[in-house]
Amino acid sequence: MKAFLAGCVAAVVIAVVAALVLGGLDMSSADVFKMAQSVRL
């Protein structure tokens, strides 16, 4: 039972860390927001 709970907690922790890291790296595909200011549409 303890191993099961530890597995659940670890899964959540790893998922949260992954979300924070990937969010921090801004891996979104909406790269229109990364446009240089000099670029005009």
Add this chain to the structure above:
Amino acid sequence: MRLTGLCARFLGLGVVGLAFLLIGGIADLGQSWTNQALAQSGGSVRPPASAKKWAPTQPGKISPKGEDAQTFGGAGDVPKTVGRQPSQPRMWRDIRRGVQGRVSIPNQRAGYLIQSQGYAWQQLRNTKVFKFGAWLLAGTVAVLFLFFVYRRRIPIDGGESGRTIERFDNLERFAHWLTAVSFVILGLTGLAMLYGRAVLIPILGKAGFAWLLMMGKYAHNYLGFAFIVGIVLMVVIWLRQNLPDKYDIPWLLKGGGLITKGHPAARKFNAGQKMIFWSVVVIGGIIAYTGVMLMFPETETLADKQGHQYWHAVLALIMIAVIIAHIYIGSLGMKGAFQAMGTGHVDENWAKQHHSVWVAEVTGKDDKAPAGGAAE
């Protein structure tokens, strides 16, 4: 002994690295086959006749006749929101054939307005993959039900002894449950993505389904990393014990004692468990690889992404079927099996029945099993 164990674990880590390189290679090879299949599907740049038309069926106020007629180089009606433009069939034909324009945003792939292979991929996913998964999962459940009717719950021959033996330590059970919990959620959310429109919208409504799928997508994306960590841990811990040995062929020839009476000998993992282990490592590894690739849209072309998505879905469906069978035999299908991952300790008679060689190795006694063992 401790040094040997340590060396084995480092060896396991090395093998994990090699395995992931191999898996990447296999996935890319499979993907190139898929891309070829997608490219050859008709050879036409036009959508198949069965493809959905996104434009309204009524052409609105734009007259289909005369000099202002809008042809757009292909099938489909003119949306009401499209204003009058000069006819440019050649331009649209080129766009359909994949001519790339120029864009001023960093993602140069946005220069492709239409990727015609996408129609073939959409058809493949929404028809063949959809049906394949439904038949596979329904068939797995049906076969397990029939097997239960035939074999009932496999008992412990001679009954429980009252003495237990440690089967899995804390680290082993932690690795198992980390992988299991993440895989169950990944499987459910993945199934919701593939079958949700057909199954969940009638129950939850469109708004409820949209919310569930949005949450599911986040869970699916990020729990994927927990699944990868679980696979790596399992390889490091169990690789050595899952290599083939002399007991595997006799075990397979006797059907693992599942169909017939009498239980073949096995070490810590019998041939059936080894097959599940390697399924998780190889198929799970390819699923993980393709899943990670799908998370980074900038790193590949749309055709690559469609190939990865196809293999991700097909292999995940196969994996779900394998794990359903694993869950059945490890719980309802066999008395005494769940304790192995539940408490880590199993009854001695159960252990002798299913893993007689392992018991002899652990206890140092060459006890004969009461009868032998089936897969769990």
